[in-house]
Amino acid sequence: MIPDEKQVASLHKKYGSTKRILTHCKACAWLSRMLVQRAGARGNPVNERAVVAGALLHDIGRTQTQDAGHGHVGAAMLEREGVDSVVTNIVRRHVGAGISREEAAKLGFPEGEYVPQTLDEKIVCFADKMLDGEKARPFEEEVKRFVRKGHDVERLKRLKEEVSQAVGEDAEKLVLSSS
Numbered sequence: 001m002i003p004d005e006k007q008v009a010s011l012h013k014k015y016g017s018t019k020r021i022l023t024h025c026k027a028c029a030w031l032s033r034m035l036v037q038r039a040g041a042r043g044n045p046v047n048e049r050a051v052v053a054g055a056l057l058h059d060i061g062r063t064q065t066q067d068a069g070h071g072h073v074g075a076a077m078l079e080r081e082g083v084d085s086v087v088t089n090i091v092r093r094h095v096g097a098g099i100s101r102e103e104a105a106k107l108g109f110p111e112g113e114y115v116p117q118t119l120d121e122k123i124v125c126f127a128d129k130m131l132d133g134e135k136a137r138p139f140e141e142e143v144k145r146f147v148r149k150g151h152d153v154e155r156l157k158r159l160k161e162e163v164s165q166a167v168g169e170d171a172e173k174l175v176l177s178s179s
Helices: 005-015 019-041 048-057 070-080 085-092 101-107 119-129 139-149 153-167 171-178
Strands: none
Touching (some): 019 153, 070 085, 085 119, 119 153
């Protein structure tokens, strides 16, 4: 099942998502939908329904944990609810700019792929990185945060470049001009 907005709201209610989680997820969905439409207009295969559902649910795991594991925790929650793997993979792979298998093993995550693979996954991951709560911000702020935390900045920059190629323009400028 790819949940519609009513089903998404029901899942957030069931798991006790806070207003902060909800407003952030809605902002991420709005940006993701805009990026999907641009990418689709350029002939890129995208699943808008799955992207919107994934963006609306990407942080549902934060109802259980505030650490990097919220992606795989949220994906597992949604799998138990019968949510389609195209959506659960968006949720699982949105953390950071993706988490390598080696990094995931060190963090004690279940075996699996945590780096965004599909354009749908990359769009939600990028949209999430462009937000501070519900407000869009310059990409450089996320780069600085990655540097401070010792995350893979090159993976983050590749993510931006891949989304920019898909939408046919600088994805950061598109996001900031749409906010």
